[in-house]
Amino acid sequence: MLDEARCENVLVMADVFQIYVEGDSLREAVLKDGKRLGYVHIADSDRLTPGKGKINLKEFIEALKEIDYNGYLPMEFNPGSSPDESLWQAAKYLTNFL
Numbered sequence: 001m002l003d004e005a006r007c008e009n010v011l012v013m014a015d016v017f018q019i020y021v022e023g024d025s026l027r028e029a030v031l032k033d034g035k036r037l038g039y040v041h042i043a044d045s046d047r048l049t050p051g052k053g054k055i056n057l058k059e060f061i062e063a064l065k066e067i068d069y070n071g072y073l074p075m076e077f078n079p080g081s082s083p084d085e086s087l088w089q090a091a092k093y094l095t096n097f098l
Contacts, residue, residue, distance in 0.1 A: 011036055011037065011038025011039065012033045012036050012037050012038060012039075013038065013039040013040070013041070014029060014030065014033065014037055014039070014040045014041070015040075015041040015043075015076075016040070016041060016042050016043055016044075016055060016057065016060055017041070017043040017044075017045070017047060017055070017076070020045060020054075020055050026055070026056060026057075026059050026060040026063065027059050027060070027062070027063040029063075030060065030063035030064055030066070030067060030069075031063055031066065031067065033067075034067050035067065037064075037067065037069055037071075038071060039071060039072070039074075040064070040069070040071065040072070040073050040074070041074060041075075041076045042057065042073050042074065042075045042076065042077075042090075042094070043055075043075065043076045043077040044057065044077065047076070047077050047078045048077060048078065049077050049078075049079065049080075049086045049089055049090045049093075050075060050077065050090040050093050050094055051089060051090065051093030051094075052089075057093075057094065057097065058096075058097050061094070061097040061098065062097070073094070075087075075090055077090065
């Protein structure tokens with residue numbers, strides 16, 4: 001679609017949860033978008049705190065490194081009854097791959 005639109009200032013947003021739900025490969029989705037990837041939402045399966053579900057976030061982050069993604073990695077997840085603790089756990093988990 002971006003090739004057809006020929007708009008260099010329009011980028012792709014990758015939502016890890018949606019890619020997972022669609023059954024697509026996280027790595028392939030990132031590599032396909034390449035330099036057109038401008039924004040990312042991080043969450044685990046069922047919108048759980050990263051590291052608490054079934055999504056292979058390590059694979060996703062490694063693919064981001066392959067394309068030299070240097071944007072933000074906002075997290076979009078349900079923190080449950082302890083938002084501060086969930087955010088701390090998510091940051092600690094993701095730091096292992098960054």
